[in-house]
Amino acid sequence: MDEVKDKCGVIGIYDGKDNFDIARLLYMGLFSLQHRGQESCGIAVNANNEILSHRDMGLVSKVFDDNILSMLKGRHGIGHVRYSTCGASCKDNAQPIIVNYKDGMMAIAHNGNLVNANELRAKMADNGEVFLADSDTELILKRFVYYIAADHSIEKAVEHTMKEITGSYSIVISMPGKLVGFRDPHGIRPMIIGKYKNTYILASESCALDTIGAEIIRDVVPGEIIIIDDDGLHSYQTKTNGCSALCVFEFVYFARPDSYIDGANVYAARHRAGRQLAIEHPVQADLVTAVPDSALAAALGFSYQSGIPFGHGLMRSRYVGRTFIQPTQEMRDSAVKLKFAAIRHEIEGKRIVLVDDSIVRGTTTRLIVQALKNAGAKEVHMRISSPPVKYPCVYGIDIATSKQLIASKLSVEEIQRMIGADSLGYLSIEGLNQIPENVNLGLCTACFNGKYCTDED
Amino acid sequence: MDEVKDKCGVIGIYDGKDNFDIARLLYMGLFSLQHRGQESCGIAVNANNEILSHRDMGLVSKVFDDNILSMLKGRHGIGHVRYSTCGASCKDNAQPIIVNYKDGMMAIAHNGNLVNANELRAKMADNGEVFLADSDTELILKRFVYYIAADHSIEKAVEHTMKEITGSYSIVISMPGKLVGFRDPHGIRPMIIGKYKNTYILASESCALDTIGAEIIRDVVPGEIIIIDDDGLHSYQTKTNGCSALCVFEFVYFARPDSYIDGANVYAARHRAGRQLAIEHPVQADLVTAVPDSALAAALGFSYQSGIPFGHGLMRSRYVGRTFIQPTQEMRDSAVKLKFAAIRHEIEGKRIVLVDDSIVRGTTTRLIVQALKNAGAKEVHMRISSPPVKYPCVYGIDIATSKQLIASKLSVEEIQRMIGADSLGYLSIEGLNQIPENVNLGLCTACFNGKYCTDED
C-alpha cells in the first residue's frame, strides 16, 4: 500500500518479586506498541524454566483474551508485534520464536533486519544446520545458543553473536532465570528501560512503560547488553565505532507521539518539523489542515509558526480495516474515498495548506488533493514534514522498492504536477536533523540520502 | 459502555437506467454510515422482483467482500447498519428484514424507535398474528403489507400505517418496481435525498451521498413519503402537527462532521458549540485539547473564541476494537488507559481546557482527567459541548437508563468533584439550540429537558 510501515515492536518484563501478572503487563505493553505491527503478535512467559506461549495473526486485542492470559503465568517473559509482507505463510513467522536448547527453553523477539543474513545463513548451512523460515531472528538465536553451548557467559555469547551479525536489531530474550536485551551498535531501532516497583521492563518505546504504569529509567545504549535476573539489572557495553544512527522515521511517522526515544519526545519533534517546514516553505493561505492521524502534530506546528489557523478539513474513517483487495485502479481510488473525506464547510473557498509526513507512491496524495479541490478549495499547498524518500530501507522498515518510490523517479516539480497541488514543499535533510530536540544519538537518514551506516562496519 | 450511541443508519438506491452496480454503491454508502451502527449490517437488492440479500454481524468492510457484492445484482435496493444491545440473539435482528407478501418480495430497513410498539403488538397479537423478534420494524412492515393487501395505493398504505405508529422512524423499503422512503411527522431521525446521474438515493446522512459521488437534492420533510420508480421521484406529504423535533444529538455527537442535516453542517455546528461554550464558561488556561475524535471540532471552536491555543494533548488508540470484557473496576480502568494516552510533553505544567461532547456515567471522564494530571497538568477545566443528559431517549438512541446517567443524580458541582476537574461547564440548552446554523427544523432536546415531542400526538 501507499504507506511506510514499521515492522516490529518488542517488550520484555522480569518480575522483581512484585508478584505482578506478567502476561497482563505484557499484553498492556504490546497493546501500546500495536502501531509498530498489526499483522501478528505473541507473548511467551517463563514459568519455572518452561516457556508458555501464545501467538497468532491479528491485533493484540483479538489474539489474546482473559483465558489465554490467565494460562500464561510466569516470572518473566517477552512479547512481540509484527507486520510482514510474506502472505499466508506468515503464521509460521509469528514471534516470539521458542526453542529448546541445552539448558532448557528460550524465547526470542526481534525488531530489525540483518544485512548479512544471506552470507551468514549460507555459512551455517554449510556446517549442516537446518532453518525453518526465512527469518533473521532464527540466525541470531542459533549463533547465541551455539556460544552458550560452548560455555560462554550470556554476555560473552551475545557479544560473539553481535560480531557475526550486521544490521539493525533490538532484541529481547527470555531464558532460564534471565531476561536479556540488546541493541545493535548503531542503535538503529530504539529500546528503552523502565521500572515498575522492583520490576524491570525493556520495550521498543516508552509509551509501553506509561501504559503499564512504569517509569522511564533510560534508553538502552547502542551496543549495550542488558541482563535482568533476581539480582537486578546488569549492563555490559560492547565496543562500537561510535557512529550512532537512530532511524529518523521513528520521529517522523512510526513512533507514538507520547513516546520519548533516546531523549527526545516524538510529538515535540513532529511539532518542530511543522514549524521548520513553515520556515522553509512559507505560503499565503487561509487554513492549515492535516492528513490524519500522524501529520496532526506537524500541521499544528506549521499553523503555530505561520499564524495561519488550523482546521479539521479532512476526516479519516475509523472503520476502514482491511477492505478487500481492489482489482482496478478505479476501485482502489474508491478505497481512498472511503478512507478520507473532506469537510466541505471548512474547506470551501479557502486556500489550504495540507500537511502530511511523507509521500510514497503519490497516488493517495493525488486523490486527497483532488478531494479537497472537489470540496471547493481554491488552492492546495502540499507540505511534507520529511525529505523525499528516495532509497529503500535495509533496517526493517517496509518502504516500497526504489521503482515504486515516486521521489526516486520524479523531481519535486514533477511530483507537484502529478499530485495536482498548487505548490509542494518537503522538509530539508538539514531541517530534519534538528527536529528531535535533545536527542542523544546520531540519526539514520539513509532513505533520504542513501548513506547506510553499516556500509562502513 | 460509557457512551451515547446511535442505533442505525439506512440507505436506499433506485437505478435510473444508469446501469450502476447498485450493491457496490450501497456498500460505499453503508461504509460512510458505519458510525451510526457497528454491530451488524446488511444489503438487500431487488433483482426482477426477487430479493437477494446478505446480512451478518460485524463491520461493513468485514461482512461484505467482492464475491458477495457480485452476487447482489439488482435494479434497486436498500442497506442498513445497526448497533444493538440485545446480545447473541442479535443475528436474527440484523436488517434489512425480507419477507414474501401478496405481490412478491419486500425488504425494509428502519432507523428509529416506536413508543407505542407494545400496544400495537398486543393489538395485532390479539388478531392472531405471530412475531419473530422484538422488533418495531416488523410491526411497521406488517401494517404496511396489511394495507397493501387491502388494495390501498403504496402512499395510502404508508399513510394509514403512519397513523397507527408513534415515535421516530426514517424508513426505506424495496418492493417490486419501487423504492419507498418515509420520515416520521416530527422528523426526529434524519433522511436526505441525493441524485447521481439519473439514479436517486435516500440516506440517513449526506456523507453517504458524497462517498458515492451523488449530489444533495434536499432533505426528506417530516411526514413526507417518497416513492421512486422508473418514472422518477414522487412525493406525498402527510398531515403533521407542524411541530418538528430533529434529534440535536445528531449535531452534538452522532453524525459525521462532513454531513449536512436539514440544512445545517455538522462540523460547523460543533465548532459553534465550542465557541458558544467559551462564551458561556470562559476560563484562564494555557492549552485547549479535545477528547478525540468527536470533540475535536468543539475544541477548535473553543480555542478560536477564547484565543487559547489548541494542542493535541490526548491520543486515542486506533486499535482498541472490542477488548474482552473486564471483570473488575480496576481492569475497566485499564481499558480506558489502553484507549486514551496523554502526551506529557504537551501537557506538563499547563492549565488545560479539556473539551468533550457529553458525560454519561462520568467514569471515563474521571480517568481522562486523572491521566492529564498524571502527565503534569496544573489544572484541568472540563468543558462539555452539550447540556447535562438527564432523561432517557425513547427515539432510538442508546443512552443509559436514568439511574446510570450521572447528571440525573448529581449536580454540576458534584460531577466536577467526582471527575476531579478544577472546573466544569456545560453548554446551556439555549446555547445548544442555536448551534446548527440555518437548520430548517425544530430540535428535539428531550434527553436534556424531558420534553418528548410525541407526548402531544
Add this chain to the structure above:
Amino acid sequence: MDEVKDKCGVIGIYDGKDNFDIARLLYMGLFSLQHRGQESCGIAVNANNEILSHRDMGLVSKVFDDNILSMLKGRHGIGHVRYSTCGASCKDNAQPIIVNYKDGMMAIAHNGNLVNANELRAKMADNGEVFLADSDTELILKRFVYYIAADHSIEKAVEHTMKEITGSYSIVISMPGKLVGFRDPHGIRPMIIGKYKNTYILASESCALDTIGAEIIRDVVPGEIIIIDDDGLHSYQTKTNGCSALCVFEFVYFARPDSYIDGANVYAARHRAGRQLAIEHPVQADLVTAVPDSALAAALGFSYQSGIPFGHGLMRSRYVGRTFIQPTQEMRDSAVKLKFAAIRHEIEGKRIVLVDDSIVRGTTTRLIVQALKNAGAKEVHMRISSPPVKYPCVYGIDIATSKQLIASKLSVEEIQRMIGADSLGYLSIEGLNQIPENVNLGLCTACFNGKYCTDED
C-alpha cells in the same frame, strides 16, 4: 447426490416434575435422530414461558456443547434435525421456529411436507400476511396461532389447522405450559410416545427413547393430537378417512435399525426384505456382500435364506464427510473410490451377490460393481431390497426429480447393462408390503407406484 435422504427428525420432552436436565435429554435424543437430517439442528426450551433456543448449521455434536446446553434450562422443550437442499440461505430455515404470539412465546418443529402449501400461502397473502421463508412450517404455525387467537382450545385450534393443510406432518410445539404433538391423518411420517419416570417424550423414532433411557408407550395414531402438561398426557383423535399410509422407505432405508415404528422393528423388516429378495431373485453365487451400512441387514437376510455365506467384501470410509465439490465426472468417480473400497482377498475369484437398498441415479452403483470386478469378482449379481423408485416423493423425502431417477427412464434390463452387473433383481411391491412384521398401519408406496394417498383427500 446419489442417495435418497430423509429431511427431518423431531423430538419434544415435557418434564413431569422429575427435574431432568431437559436440554441434555433433547440433545441425546437429537443425537440418535441425526440420521434423519445432518445439515442443521436446533433446540428450544420453555423457561417460565420464555423460549430459549440455539440453532445452527452442522451436526448435533458440533452445534451444541456443554456451555450452550447449560444455558438452555427449561421445563419442556423441542428439538429438530434437518436436511435441506436450499443452500446458503438455509440458516434462516433451521428449526425450531420461535415466535411471539398473543399468549407469549411458542416454538415449533416439523417433519413432513404440505402438498397444498402454495394455495394456502397465496390465500393468506391475499389477507395481508407476510412470510419470512419458503417454509410449510410457518404456514402451519400461523394458522394454529390464528385459531388460538380466535379463542379456540389448543386441540380445536390444531383440528381447524389440520382441516386446512394437506400432506405429511409430524409436529411438536412448545407453548406456555404445554407440549403439543400431532401427526397427519394418514400417518405418513412416524411419531412415537415414550415415558421416563414421570416425563413424557414425543419423537420421530423409538431409538431416541432408548438413548434417553425412556420406555416406549405407543405410537401417535394418524390424526391424533397429543397435549402434555402438568396434568399428564391428553389425547384427542381427529376424524380421518381411515386410509393410513406410513412411508415404507422408513423401513427400507431411513430409520435406525433399532427403532420400532408403528409396531414393527426396522432391522427385522430389512432382514425380511433380504429373505424375500432371495426368494424372488435366487442366484448361484459364492458370497453375499452389502453396500454398507444400510444394506447390511438385507444382505444378512439374503444370506440366511439362500445359504450363500455372507462376507465383508466392501468397506465404507468413516471419514468421507463433505468432500469438496468435484467439477468433472472423473473427479466424482474418485469420490466414490474414496468412499468405498473392495476387499480383494474376500472378492477375488468369487461370484458375488451385492445387496443394496435402492438405486437412484445408478452412477454410484456402476462404480461399486466395477470396483468389485477390478478386485477379481467373477460375477456380480445386484439385488435391491426395494422396488424401482419411479416417482418423486411429495411427503418430505429428498428423491431426485423423475428425470434423474434411472428407473423412470430405463427398464430393469437396461439398468443392469448400465451398472455392468451380471444380473439385477428388485424386490416386488407385493414383497415389500409384507416386510414390516406386525406393522399396524397401511404403507405409502407412492414413489414406487405413483399412488399418492392425499390425492383422495
Add this chain to the structure above:
Amino acid sequence: MDEVKDKCGVIGIYDGKDNFDIARLLYMGLFSLQHRGQESCGIAVNANNEILSHRDMGLVSKVFDDNILSMLKGRHGIGHVRYSTCGASCKDNAQPIIVNYKDGMMAIAHNGNLVNANELRAKMADNGEVFLADSDTELILKRFVYYIAADHSIEKAVEHTMKEITGSYSIVISMPGKLVGFRDPHGIRPMIIGKYKNTYILASESCALDTIGAEIIRDVVPGEIIIIDDDGLHSYQTKTNGCSALCVFEFVYFARPDSYIDGANVYAARHRAGRQLAIEHPVQADLVTAVPDSALAAALGFSYQSGIPFGHGLMRSRYVGRTFIQPTQEMRDSAVKLKFAAIRHEIEGKRIVLVDDSIVRGTTTRLIVQALKNAGAKEVHMRISSPPVKYPCVYGIDIATSKQLIASKLSVEEIQRMIGADSLGYLSIEGLNQIPENVNLGLCTACFNGKYCTDED
C-alpha cells in the same frame, strides 16, 4: 479414550514424467490412510526445488480443498496424517516438517517413535543445537542434514543417521531431485512400494496404492533405503541383526482390511483370528455379533468356525465425531450410549458371542455388555481377537500407560466379572502369531509379552 490408536501414516510420490497432479494423488492416498491419524495432516510438494506445503489440524477432507491442492504443483512430494496426545500446541507438530538446508529445501514425514530420543537430543543440545518441538522427527532430520553437509551421499547419510537412532521409523523425505524413503532395521512400522505408470509411490499401507490406482511392487524391507529420482528407483540395504518385528496390532486393529502388509492381507488375518478364537474358546450360543467396525471380520471368522449364525446386534453411530468432554463418569457413560446401540429385536432372548479386537480400560466393554443385557440377551460371551494388552508400546502406538491397562492389573477372571460377561476368552499369543497368512516378517508382540526387539540392539 478407551482405544488403542495408531499415530501416523506417510506417503511419498515421485512423478515419473507422467505429468500427474501430484498433490491430488497425495490427497487421495492420505485420504485412504486417514484411519492411521485423524488429528492433523499435511502435504508438501517439491516445485523446482522449492517446497510448497499446507498443514492443519483436522481430517484430510477438511484441511484440503480444490484451491489449496491447485496451488501445490510439483514434481514430487510427501504427505502425512497424525494422531497425537499433545493438545493445543499440536499445530506446531503437524507434519511434514519443512526446512531450508545447504542444498535447498527439504520436507520429511515420519511414522514411528525413537526410544533413544532423549539421549540423542541431549547430545546434540550440548553441541549448541536448538529444537523447535518435542519431536523425534526433528532429530532424525538434523542428523541426516548434518551428514549431507559433511559431503556424504544420500544413502550414506541415511545409513549414518540410522546408526544413531533406535526405535521404529518409516520415513519419507522430499529433497531436491529425490524422493527418499527408509524403514527401521526391525521393520516395526510398515511401508510399501507402488507404481502407477512410470510414477513410484511409497506408502504406509497398500490401500493408498489401490485408491490412487497404482499396483503393488513390494514392501520396503527392514533396514532398506529407497531413493527415487528421474533415473528410477534405487535400493540400498543396510545391515540389520536379522530380527524383524512388524507390529502385530497392524493386523489386529490399525490397518485397513483391504491392505496387504509384508505379504499378508489384513482382512484375512482378522478372519483367521476369529476362527482361531472359536477353536481356543468355544461356547454354546445363538448369535455371534461384533463391536463395529473393526471386529467385524473376526466375528465373521468366529461364526464361520463355530457354525453359530452371525447377526448385526450392535450399531455404531456414524455421527459421533468429537463430542464435548464429559466431566462426570455418568456423562462418559452417556457418550458410550450415544456411540453404540443394541438392536433389541436381534438380541432379545439369545445367548450372544460378542467379538471385539481388544480391551484397554474395560469401561466401554462393560457398558456394551450391559447394553446387550438391557436389550434382553440371556448370556453374553466376550471373545477378544488378540491377547491381553499388558505392556506399553514404545514404537508409536497410543496405548494407555500400564496403570490404565486393565490386563496389567486384573486376571482374566477378574476382567470378566468387571465387564459383566458370562465368559471371556482372549486369543493366545501363539494363536496370534499364526494369523497373518504368508507374512514374511517376524512380529512384534511386545505389548502382550514385554519383549521389545530394540532392547537387544
